[in-house]
Amino acid sequence: MIDLTKLKSDEEYRNGALAKGVAVDVIDELISCSVERSGAIQETEAKRSEANAMAKEIGSSSAEDRPAKIEAASKVKQELSQLEESLAEVEKRFHSLMLQVPNPAHSSVPHGDEDAFRTETEVGEQTPARKSHGEIGEELGLVDTKRAVRMSGSRFAYVMREAARMQFGLVQWVLDKLDSHGFDPVVTPVAVREEMMELAGFFPTDKNQVYKLEGDDLYLIGTSEVALAGLHRQEQLSADELPLRYAGYSSCFRREAGTYGKDTAGLFRVHQFDKVEMFVYAHPDNSWEELERIRGIQEEIVSELGLPYRVITCASRDLGDATSKKYDLEAWLPSEQRYREITSCSNYTDFSARRMNTSMKTEAGNQLVHTLNGTACAIGRTLLFIFENHQNDDGSITVPEVLRPYCGGIDVIRPKGS
RNA sequence: GGAGAGAUGGCAGAGCGGACGAUUGCGUCAGUCUUGAAAACUGUUGAGGCUUCACGGCCUCCGGGGGUUCGAAUCCCCCUCUCUCCGCCA
Numbered sequence: 001m002i003d004l005t006k007l008k009s010d011e012e013y014r015n016g017a018l019a020k021g022v023a024v025d026v027i028d029e030l031i032s033c034s035v036e037r038s039g040a041i042q043e044t045e046a047k048r049s050e051a052n053a054m055a056k057e058i059g060s061s062s063a064e065d066r067p068a069k070i071e072a073a074s075k076v077k078q079e080l081s082q083l084e085e086s087l088a089e090v091e092k093r094f095h096s097l098m099l100q101v102p103n104p105a106h107s108s109v110p111h112g113d114e115d116a117f118r119t120e121t122e123v124g125e126q127t128p129a130r131k132s133h134g135e136i137g138e139e140l141g142l143v144d145t146k147r148a149v150r151m152s153g154s155r156f157a158y159v160m161r162e163a164a165r166m167q168f169g170l171v172q173w174v175l176d177k178l179d180s181h182g183f184d185p186v187v188t189p190v191a192v193r194e195e196m197m198e199l200a201g202f203f204p205t206d207k208n209q210v211y212k213l214e215g216d217d218l219y220l221i222g223t224s225e226v227a228l229a230g231l232h233r234q235e236q237l238s239a240d241e242l243p244l245r246y247a248g249y250s251s252c253f254r255r256e257a258g259t260y261g262k263d264t265a266g267l268f269r270v271h272q273f274d275k276v277e278m279f280v281y282a283h284p285d286n287s288w289e290e291l292e293r294i295r296g297i298q299e300e301i302v303s304e305l306g307l308p309y310r311v312i313t314c315a316s317r318d319l320g321d322a323t324s325k326k327y328d329l330e331a332w333l334p335s336e337q338r339y340r341e342i343t344s345c346s347n348y349t350d351f352s353a354r355r356m357n358t359s360m361k362t363e364a365g366n367q368l369v370h371t372l373n374g375t376a377c378a379i380g381r382t383l384l385f386i387f388e389n390h391q392n393d394d395g396s397i398t399v400p401e402v403l404r405p406y407c408g409g410i411d412v413i414r415p416k417g418s
Numbered sequence: 419g420g421a422g423a424g425a426u427g428g429c430a431g432a433g434c435g436g437a438c439g440a441u442u443g444c445g446u447c448a449g450u451c452u453u454g455a456a457a458a459c460u461g462u463u464g465a466g467g468c469u470u471c472a473c474g475g476c477c478u479c480c481g482g483g484g485g486u487u488c489g490a491a492u493c494c495c496c497c498u499c500u501c502u503c504c505g506c507c508a
Contacts, residue, residue: 042468045477052477055489059436066488073488193498236465366466 001354002101004034016104016324019111019316030097037094040087047080103351105316106288106325116315117328123299124308124332130391132335133384134266137163139395141416142387143267154264155256155271159380162413166386166399167274167379169406174276174301174377175247181297183247183278188227190250191218199233199355200226201322208257224248225373228279229352237281237360237369243290244281247376250274267380268340276376281358284350287370291325291347294374298329298343301377305400307385308332310339322348331385342381345374 006013008031017027054073061069105111110118130136137143142163148156159167175185197203197210197219211220221227228248237244252275263269278297282290295311302309314326326346330339350368353359359366390398397413404411 038468041477045468048478049476051488055487056436058488070488075488077488 001098001351002103003350003354004030004098007031007101012107013104016106016109016316017101019105019109020102020319021317022101026097026100030094030101033090033094033097037087037090040083040090044080044083044087047076047083051076051080102319102321103324103349105319106347109313109319109325110315112315112317114315114318117312117318118315120311120313120327121299122310123303124306126308126332126337127334127389129334129337130388131395132265133268133387136387136391136395136397137266137384139415140397140413142413145266152271155269157267157270157380159267159383161416162399162407162410163383165407165410166383166403169403170377170379170382171249171274171276173403173406175249177301178245178247178276178278178297178376181245181293182243183245185247185249186224186228186231188221188224188248188250190221190224190227190253191216192221192226192230193217194219196226196230200229201320201352201355202226205321209255211253211255220253221250222254223252223275224250224277225279228277228373229356229371231279232281232356232358234357235359236366237358239283239360242281242283242360242369243286246279248277248279250277267384270380273378273380275378278345278372278374278376280372281353282370282372283360284367284370287347287349287372290370290372291327291345294345294372295327295329297376298327298345298374302329302331302342304402305382305386307342307389309342314344320346322346322351324349324351332389333385334388342385343375343378345372347372 002017003013007017007027014027018024051073054069054076058066058069058073110116131139134143134145138145141161142159144158144160145156148158179185191213194203194217197207202210202222206222210222212218213220225248227250228246231246232244251272253272256269256271259269267273278294280290280294299309299311309329309331312328312330314328319326323346326344328341328344331342332338333340348371350370352371353368356371358371359368386400387397390400392398392412395415399407399410399413
């Protein structure tokens with residue numbers, strides 16, 4: 001949810017919202033509706049106060065006075081119900097307008113559609129085209145999608161042998177790295193209630209991307225962000241314990257509706273994958289530094305794995321509702337000769353915290369915290385970038401040095417039996 | 419999965435239709451006493467919102483949502499969660 005006070009008074013904030021593509025009319029309507037709402041609340045509460053006072057008086061009046069007083073109170077109560085009804089109508093309108101206004105884009109975000117992104121940095125040499133990770137994965141017996149299809153349908157995979165070792169190696173390595181940056185590891189629930197999905201901002205927009213558990217009113221998370229965002233719901237944190245940094249590990253489930261025919265081979269886009277996610281509850285004064293810090297960690301991870309990459313700042317209309325600014329880190333994918341997203345990080349400022357009601361105590365009263373999130377390592381995707389960028393002429397794959405101690409010392413993955 | 423019990427302020431725990439936003443104890447904070455501390459005593463102590471220059475006033479909140487009533491922590495319905503016993507299980 002947006003900050004209404006700021007929307008009314010802060011020009012830059014308002015422009016940031018407009019940059020995301022909301023109509024001016026919606027903002028103006030919201031503001032006028034909010035005025036109407038305050039009036040209706042005051043009117044209703046005054047009437048309620050009257051009704052309360054009358055009811056209280058009845059308790060202490062004599063038996064003969066009661067009937068007349070009860071009748072008078074009934075009348076006031078009726079008036080109250082009418083006011084309540086019209087208030088409910090205004091509230092409803094107000095909330096639907098509130099939902100239509102996204103978190104304003106930060107002033108440093110380039111305006112425009114998806115392709116209006118800004119490249120921040122480009123690191124490493126672009127690896128020449130070779131076998132796709134799908135081919136090489138099947139050849140080396142690391143990934144089996146054919147049998148997975150038979151078992152579960154398309155977009156599922158068996159990750160096997162050295163790749164399975166690397167999966168756990170990556171997780172361990174990343175958790176160690178994040179530990180040194182002050183992140184506490186958390187294994188989150190993967191199934192959550194509908195309410196959580198709404199509060200985390202995934203419903204209703206992404207409802208068709210989410211698996212529902214039949215019979216239990218639970219949904220499988222598409223990212224541990226959902227579970228981490230809810231960790232401090234309705235809590236007042238103290239300013240000096242911030243920032244709280246979490247490294248969430250979970251399996252993630254995505255229906256990938258509407259992506260028919262896209263990235264069908266291999267591990268790039270699958271229904272189920274494991275991911276280590278960074279999630280930070282930050283002091284509002286520091287959240288932008290925190291975003292840079294997260295981006296720095298992401299660059300560190302990708303560099304140490306020896307992957308060529310670039311970082312882009314996403315354009316305003318490419319941002320989700322909650323996001324004020326987002327960096328995508330895109331690694332080089334040799335088989336497609338282009339950069340593809342490997343991680344991303346966002347600052348939600350107070351947008352999500354307002355909905356979750358996560359605040360901190362200060363002398364000036366309660367203040368909402370800022371929340372940020374970023375991928376530390378999406379395992380499947382990271383593996384495939386490693387496969388493609390580190391494949392050798394003889395068809396083998398060199399394991400990045402940093403990972404070797406975490407994978408039982410495997411340095412090169414060779415075809416079975418060679 | 420079966421059977422039962424419960425959810426009230428930081429915690430414990432009363433209240434079962436009108437003087438209850440809530441007895442009391444512990445804890446908190448302040449004071450008295452003390453060289454200081456402890457003990458004892460006295461007082462203090464929930465949250466959110468609206469309004470006011472301010473003093474203050476008002477509204478909402480007793481797990482969540484609905485209902486009955488002039489009036490609900492208290493009565494009725496639905497939901498969620500917790501605990502105990504049995505079963506099952508990693």
